[in-house]
Amino acid sequence: MKPKIWLSSPHMSGAEQTYIKEAFDTNWVAPLGPNVNGFEKDLESYLKENRHVAALASGTSALHLSLILLGVTNGDEVICQSKTFSASANPIVYQGATPIFIDSEAETWNICPIQLEIAIKDRITKGKKPKAIIAVHLYGMPYKVDEIHSIAEKYEIPVIEDSAESLGSHYKGQNCGTFGDLSILSFNGNKIITTSGGGALVTRSEENKNKAVFLATQARDNAPHYQHTHIGYNYRMSNIVAGIGRGQMTILDSHVANRRSNHELYYNTFKSIEQITFLQEPNGHFSNRWLSCILLDSFETREGLRLALENENIESRPLWKPMHQQPVFKDAPNYLNGVSDDLFNRGLCLPSGSNLSKEELDRVISAINTYFAAC
Numbered sequence: 141m142k143p144k145i146w147l148s149s150p151h152m153s154g155a156e157q158t159y160i161k162e163a164f165d166t167n168w169v170a171p172l173g174p175n176v177n178g179f180e181k182d183l184e185s186y187l188k189e190n191r192h193v194a195a196l197a198s199g200t201s202a203l204h205l206s207l208i209l210l211g212v213t214n215g216d217e218v219i220c221q222s223k224t225f226s227a228s229a230n231p232i233v234y235q236g237a238t239p240i241f242i243d244s245e246a247e248t249w250n251i252c253p254i255q256l257e258i259a260i261k262d263r264i265t266k267g268k269k270p271k272a273i274i275a276v277h278l279y280g281m282p283y284k285v286d287e288i289h290s291i292a293e294k295y296e297i298p299v300i301e302d303s304a305e306s307l308g309s310h311y312k313g314q315n316c317g318t319f320g321d322l323s324i325l326s327f328n329g330n331k332i333i334t335t336s337g338g339g340a341l342v343t344r345s346e347e348n349k350n351k352a353v354f355l356a357t358q359a360r361d362n363a364p365h366y367q368h369t370h371i372g373y374n375y376r377m378s379n380i381v382a383g384i385g386r387g388q389m390t391i392l393d394s395h396v397a398n399r400r401s402n403h404e405l406y407y408n409t410f411k412s413i414e415q416i417t418f419l420q421e422p423n424g425h426f427s428n429r430w431l432s433c434i435l436l437d438s439f440e441t442r443e444g445l446r447l448a449l450e451n452e453n454i455e456s457r458p459l460w461k462p463m464h465q466q467p468v469f470k471d472a473p474n475y476l477n478g479v480s481d482d483l484f485n486r487g488l489c490l491p492s493g494s495n496l497s498k499e500e501l502d503r504v505i506s507a508i509n510t511y512f513a514a515c
């Protein structure tokens with residue numbers, strides 16, 4: 141059996157171990173310390189726009205704290221892009237609130253402005269104005285930022301920007317991760333940079349960052365004994381993990397360049413195969429191409445190709461199954477136009493790691509060519 145080719149695997153720079161060793165040497169083996177502060181500073185200088193960053197245990201915990209900071213509570217409704225990973229939606233339920241799922245548009249595969257406005261009006265008519273909008277830059281492709289944020293402003297609903305897959309992407313020159321009232325990042329194992337597991341909350345005010353850190357460290361009041369006036373969480377990033385993050389920041393831009401070049405290679409190789417189409421970058425959208433995705437002409441071609449790759453020990457994956465199709469969310473209200481169902485039926489993510497070798501890419505390409513030659 142040929143060695144496995146993964147969809148997206150960790151890619152270290154070598155600098156990580158220096159920071160980790162420093163943490164051990166100085167005995168900062170705790171959920172605080174110089175690497176945590178250093179990683180936050182690195183992210184703040186990368187993102188620009190004077191944002192504040194709180195390093196946390198995961199992207200999911202950052203989403204959870206975002207909802208808490210916005211006052212989302214039992215019985216509230218929160219709008220969420222349906223085509224996403226379940227982590228975007230789960231924290232809504234942690235808060236006892238109801239997710240309202242919105243379909244995608246076909247140009248970026250992200251939250252559809254038309255369905256969004258229909259949903260807001262309908263929810264208001266039914267008696268509840270949504271407390272927040274969770275919008276996602278899926279696979280690194282920025283959502284329609286101007287359209288979505290102008291609707292959010294019109295109805296005065298804050299946006300939580302789920303930028304878990306889009307560090308290194310930008311829209312009209314501004315970095316993804318800086319558009320939301322609150323924004324989140326993820327450094328899980330298969331993301332564009334990884335700390336093994338981890339995430340961050342990006343805030344516009346220092347006050348919100350401080351509140352998030354307070355809640356993430358068990359909400360301890362300022363007292364010599366342990367005293368609490370709020371429910372707290374254990375959501376802070378550890379100083380060891382943050383050391384990996386500091387090392388990863390040194391090669392983020394080259395990871396983006398590698399992933400974009402994978403996508404370009406697939407595009408140039410397969411653009412003449414009529415059963416395959418690609419998602420192009422609309423004007424002003426710059427994607428980190430976290431995952432290279434293709435659309436096939438039918439569900440059957442998609443499944444056939446996926447299994448042909450699996451036979452060659454090459455991992456590929458259908459696009460995210462929309463949340464409105466998930467058994468766990470079957471009772472949640474939704475506003476649909478058919479786009480995300482179609483993407484789910486025909487879409488496939490190809491191996492996309494920044495560390496894929498030329499030989500590995502050649503194996504993927506030849507497996508795909510062989511499949512279509514036999515079709």
Ligand SMILES: *Cc1c(COP(=O)(O)O)cnc(C)c1O
Pocket residue numbers: 197198199200201224225227228276302304305325326327328337338339
């Ligand atoms: C990975 C991911 C998350 C969750 O991040 P974790 O760090 O794994 O908790 C949230 N949203 C999206 C879109 C993701 O891809």
